[in-house]
Each structure stands twice: as structure tokens, then as C-alpha cells.
Amino acid sequence: MKRLALITSLIASLIVSASWAADVPMQFNDPAQAARYEALLAELRCLVCQNQSLADSNADLAQDLRQEVYRMVQSGENDEKIIGFLVARYGDFVLYRPRVKPVTYLLWFGPAVLLLIGAFVVVRFIRRRGAQADTSFTEQEQQRITALLETSETKDGRP
Amino acid sequence: MLRYLIPLGVFITLVILLAVGLGLDPKLVPSPLIDKPIPNFALPEVKAPDKTLSSSDLRGKVSLFNVWASWCVSCREEHPLLVALSRSNSVTIYGLNYKDRREDAIRWLDSLGDPYLASAHDLKGKVGIDFGVYGVPETFVIDRNGIIRYKHIGPIDQKALEQKIMPLVRELEQPKT
Numbered sequence: 001m002k003r004l005a006l007i008t009s010l011i012a013s014l015i016v017s018a019s020w021a022a023d024v025p026m027q028f029n030d031p032a033q034a035a036r037y038e039a040l041l042a043e044l045r046c047l048v049c050q051n052q053s054l055a056d057s058n059a060d061l062a063q064d065l066r067q068e069v070y071r072m073v074q075s076g077e078n079d080e081k082i083i084g085f086l087v088a089r090y091g092d093f094v095l096y097r098p099r100v101k102p103v104t105y106l107l108w109f110g111p112a113v114l115l116l117i118g119a120f121v122v123v124r125f126i127r128r129r130g131a132q133a134d135t136s137f138t139e140q141e142q143q144r145i146t147a148l149l150e151t152s153e154t155k156d157g158r159p
Numbered sequence: 160m161l162r163y164l165i166p167l168g169v170f171i172t173l174v175i176l177l178a179v180g181l182g183l184d185p186k187l188v189p190s191p192l193i194d195k196p197i198p199n200f201a202l203p204e205v206k207a208p209d210k211t212l213s214s215s216d217l218r219g220k221v222s223l224f225n226v227w228a229s230w231c232v233s234c235r236e237e238h239p240l241l242v243a244l245s246r247s248n249s250v251t252i253y254g255l256n257y258k259d260r261r262e263d264a265i266r267w268l269d270s271l272g273d274p275y276l277a278s279a280h281d282l283k284g285k286v287g288i289d290f291g292v293y294g295v296p297e298t299f300v301i302d303r304n305g306i307i308r309y310k311h312i313g314p315i316d317q318k319a320l321e322q323k324i325m326p327l328v329r330e331l332e333q334p335k336t
Contacts, residue, residue: 047188047293047294048293048294050185050186060258060284061284061292061293064283064284064288065288068288087191088191089191089192089288089289089290089291090188090190090191090291090293091188091189091190091191091291092191093188093189
């Protein structure tokens with residue numbers, strides 16, 4: 001009996017929290033603003049569920065931050081300012097696309113550098129192989145080649 | 160010789176990088192607010208709604224600023240430590256009661272003890288956003304000029320208190336030479 005009560009209360013709490021999570025969709029009069037709002041949310045990371053964007057996340061904090069972004073878009077702030085607001089509080093971590101600056105050089109250019117190193121290694125490897133491979137024939141082999149070529153020429157009359 | 164040493168070197172580097180990576184906690188996001196002044200705020204106090212706790216109250220002496228809520232389970236975990244800390248009078252603790260109902264907050268303080276000189280009641284969580292709060296509890300170490308010097312994310316434990324927070328508080332309390 002006690003267990004049943006526990007289970008019902010658990011289910012009830014799940015339903016309640018689910019209904020809390022479903023927040024009101026933001027209303028915009030200007031479709032351009034709505035598009036900006038959507039684009040911004042997709043670019044910003046939720047700090048609570050770190051692999052979700054602000055648009056996807058149902059975390060409490062994500063809702064509050066959506067509200068903030070909404071308010072700023074409504075009052076006509078530009079994207080730069082809105083992103084700056086969040087970065088000032090939560091750091092570069094909120095950006096899905098990290099900014100290009102000295103600490104992120106390795107991140108941005110590392111793959112290209114690795115590719116170049118790889119290309120260099122491959123080229124060197126191939127060159128070295130080419131140089132090592134013995135392509136010359138012994139005198140005996142050379143004679144055989146000539147003989148074979150001559151006989152094939154005489155047989156079908158083609159070079 | 161070199162053809163064996165190079166792969167070995169690459170392998171060892173990789174192992175070291177992966178080992179370091181495993182040791183890091185991705186949940187801990189460094190705060191951009193470190194070494195910056197505390198954001199300005201003015202909120203009613205939890206226990207005395209007619210009184211205001213503001214950012215200027217946090218200047219003048221070294222203090223801890225602890226973000227808490229009655230709904231937060233890990234806050235319950237760290238609470239006894241904060242109570243003991245305030246009993247020992249070793250540092251002033253202010254609270255930011257984050258997205259909590261006043262009556263719940265007061266009930267929590269009455270039943271578990273109130274280590275805070277005062278707690279600001281941040282019902283909407285706006286001040287929390289200004290402080291970059293993303294996981295309650297969080298604790299900021301604030302120096303006498305109102306500069307945030309350290310942020311501890313998650314519940315404080317004995318180790319964090321003894322090895323990081325209190326040594327820093329002591330250091331900040333040293334008169335400047």
C-alpha cells in the first residue's frame with residue numbers, strides 16, 4: 001500500500017514537472033525578429049544539459065535564458081550584444097561556434113596542421129620507397145626483354 | 160631505432176592527453192567573472208523582506224557568497240559545513256536564495272540553521288543569471304573590494320573548504336603591504 005502511494009506520487013510529480021517544462025512559445029509581431037530569436041537560440045549552448053542548445057533544452061535555466069534572449073530581441077538589441085550578454089556571464093562555453101582567438105587557434109587550425117603533417121609524411125614515405133625500389137635489370141634480364149620484344153614484333157607485325 | 164621511437168612517443172603523448180582529459184570534469188565551466196567585480200544587485204532579504212541586500216553590502220570585507228535553494232538537494236549536503244563555518248566566525252557568509260519561495264526558504268533556515276549574515280531573495284533568478292549561476296549550489300569568494308576571486312561549483316566539501324576556499328580567504332584577508 002505504501003509502495004503504491006509512493007509510485008502514484010512519483011508519477012504525479014513527473015506529470016507536474018513535465019507540465020512545468022512545457023513553456024509558452026514566445027510571440028513576435030515581426031517575423032524577422034522571430035527568425036533572429038530562433039537562430040540565436042540554436043547557436044547558444046545550455047549549461048545544464050551541455051549537449052543541448054538553448055532552443056532544445058527544457059532545463060529551468062534554459063527557459064530563463066530564453067526569456068532573456070526574447071526580451072533583448074524584442075527591445076531591438078543586435079545579435080552581438082545578446083551573445084555578449086551571455087558570454088560575459090557564462091563564458092565562451094555558451095557558444096557552439098567558438099570564437100577565433102589565440103586560445104582557440106589550436107582548435108581551429110589544429111586539424112589543418114595535422115593534415116599537412118600527414119601529407120608531408122605520406123609524400124616522404126612515397127619518395128623514399130621510390131628511391132629504394134630497384135628498377136634496374138640485370139644484363140641477363142635485359143637480353144631476355146629485348147629477345148621477347150623482338151619475337152612479338154615479328155610474330156604479329158605490330159610494334 | 161627512430162622508427163620505433165616515433166610511434167612510441169606518439170602513443171605516450173596520446174595516453175597522457177587522454178589521461179588528463181579523463182580527469183577533467185566537463186560539468187565545471189570556468190566562470191568569466193573571476194577577477195571581475197560582482198554584478199550590481201539589490202534584492203529583498205529572505206528573512207526581512209523590507210530590508211535590502213545589495214552588492215555594496217558585499218564590499219569592505221572578504222566574504223563567501225553562497226547560492227542556495229530549499230529545493231536543491233546538494234545544498235542540504237553542504238549546509239552543515241556552512242553552519243559550522245559561520246559558528247566558528249571564520250568568515251562572513253552571504254546567501255543568494257535562488258528561485259525559491261520565501262516561506263520554503265525560511266522554513267529551511269529555521270530547521271537546518273542559518274549560516275548567512277543575510278540572504279538575498281532572488282525569486283526570478285535574474286541575479287543568478289548575472290552571476291553566471293548554472294548549477295546550485297555555487298559559492299563565490301569575494302574580496303574586500305568586491306572582486307570575485309574564486310567560484311566553487313557544486314556542494315562544498317571539507318576538502319574544498321580546507322584546501323582551496325579557506326586558504327584563499329586567509330590570503331585575501333591579509334592586509335595589503
